[in-house]
Amino acid sequence: xxxxxxxxxxxxxxxxxxxxxxxxxxxxxTPYLFWYVQSPGQGLQLLLKYFSGDTLVQGIKGFEAEFxxxxxxxNLRKPSVHWSDAAEYFCVVGAYNTDKLIFxxxxxxxxxP
Amino acid sequence: EPEVTQTPSHQVTQMGQEVILRCVPISNHxxxxxxxxxLGQKVEFLVSFYNNEISEKSxxxxxxxxxxRPDGSNFTLKIRSxxxxxxxxxxxxxxxxxxxxxxxxxxPGTRLLVL
Numbered sequence: 001x002x003x004x005x006x007x008x009x010x011x012x013x014x015x016x017x018x019x020x021x022x023x024x025x026x027x028x029x030t031p032y033l034f035w036y037v038q039s040p041g042q043g044l045q046l047l048l049k050y051f052s053g054d055t056l057v058q059g060i061k062g063f064e065a066e067f068x069x070x071x072x073x074x075n076l077r078k079p080s081v082h083w084s085d086a087a088e089y090f091c092v093v094g095a096y097n098t099d100k101l102i103f104x105x106x107x108x109x110x111x112x113p
Numbered sequence: 114e115p116e117v118t119q120t121p122s123h124q125v126t127q128m129g130q131e132v133i134l135r136c137v138p139i140s141n142h143x144x145x146x147x148x149x150x151x152l153g154q155k156v157e158f159l160v161s162f163y164n165n166e167i168s169e170k171s172x173x174x175x176x177x178x179x180x181x182r183p184d185g186s187n188f189t190l191k192i193r194s195x196x197x198x199x200x201x202x203x204x205x206x207x208x209x210x211x212x213x214x215x216x217x218x219x220x221p222g223t224r225l226l227v228l
Contacts, residue, residue, distance in 0.1 A: 044204065099211060100171065103157075
């Protein structure tokens with residue numbers, strides 16, 4: 001069965017620092033991978049997604065993620081974090097034969113000025 | 114930019130009472146979903162809905178739950194007799210079509226507290 005692991009529950013970075021949020025998945029075939037972000041009082045917003053092709057995916061708000069099949073990972077990165085990036089980030093897996101999305105536990109990002 | 118809306122944002126109810134959570138999906142979307150997140154746990158899929166029928170449901174979605182599209186704009190989740198363990202954040206989502214490549218657009222959620 002598909003599963004998603006986000007090893008970091010909480011990360012704190014300084015504004016302007018680089019960021020990498022980790023995600024590992026378990027899936028028998030090529031997965032459909034997403035990163036969603038949830039800011040306080042907001043819905044879950046899609047940052048980026050990967051299905052096939054170029055393993056480095058660009059998303060909104062300056063985020064990118066790299067699919068590494070050998071490591072079963074899909075880590076989210078941003079070169080320079082802004083205070084407005086403080087939020088909860090979810091790595092999500094979809095599969096071809098189901099409607100449901102499978103969520104990781106989320107990583108809460110705190111940004112210090 | 115169109116977005117999914119949900120009402121109410123918070124609801125408190127007594128155990129055993131019925132609750133209806135409401136969602137207005139994005140207007141040209143055809144597929145609708147409910148997820149929930151119990152505090153401290155993962156977001157979990159409950160049900161998907163298309164063409165006035167449930168297309169998929171999880172084991173969580175038992176006979177206490179039902180979904181309906183009562184008119185052209187609303188999509189509701191009803192919990193017939195709430196239990197303490199139903200306390201959670203409930204998210205509605207919609208997508209223009211189905212398939213794992215489709216983006217599901219989420220609402221801000223309804224926080225349900227069962228006392």
